[in-house]
Amino acid sequence: MKKLLSLMTAIGLTLSMATAHAADAPAAAASAPAKAPTTQQSKMKTCNAEATGKKGDERKAFMKECLSADKPATQQTKMKTCNVDAKGKKGDERKAFMKECLSK
Template sequence: MKKLLSLLAIAGLALSFTAQAADAPAAGAAAPAKAPTAQQSRMKTCNADAGNKNLKGDERKAFMKECLSADKQAKQQDKMKSCNAEAGSKNLKGDARKAFMKECLSNKPAG
């Protein structure tokens, strides 16, 4: 009985080592690293800022939400300024200006 238990233990260890070796990538076949997306970069920056400020719990959540949305707000404000300036340079008034602004602001930003 002791021999059977010993054999089962050894077999279990052998299988676990084999499974780990199969999960590990081959030494020369490392996958190329992907560049982080813009969202991942913002997340990393905001996370570091929250860590530097020692924020925890709800304060950290609120800070992260504000930090991650700040970039969107800045882009929208820049878009509004450029569309407004363009409408002004075209001397648009009334309904023509409203239609132009709606079209300009709904267009996706280049890039």
């Protein structure tokens, strides 16, 4: 119980610090160009899209396996990830987004 309380306190403190830091971020973000996602971030995004529908230990095991696998993204996994990211876009906007997303 003490560990849980300590963990919750640490998370709360971290979130409050992140919120305070985020208040200063818009000014800095406006002047800096957007960074391309790292390989690990891309991998996480792909695995997360593939894990849709899995819960609990099944999801945890899948994510561990997926993230540790050293495989290049296949066209099918790229398509899944890009489709998830393209939600809300329609017509030419979606077509342009998908073209750019799949070419990465």
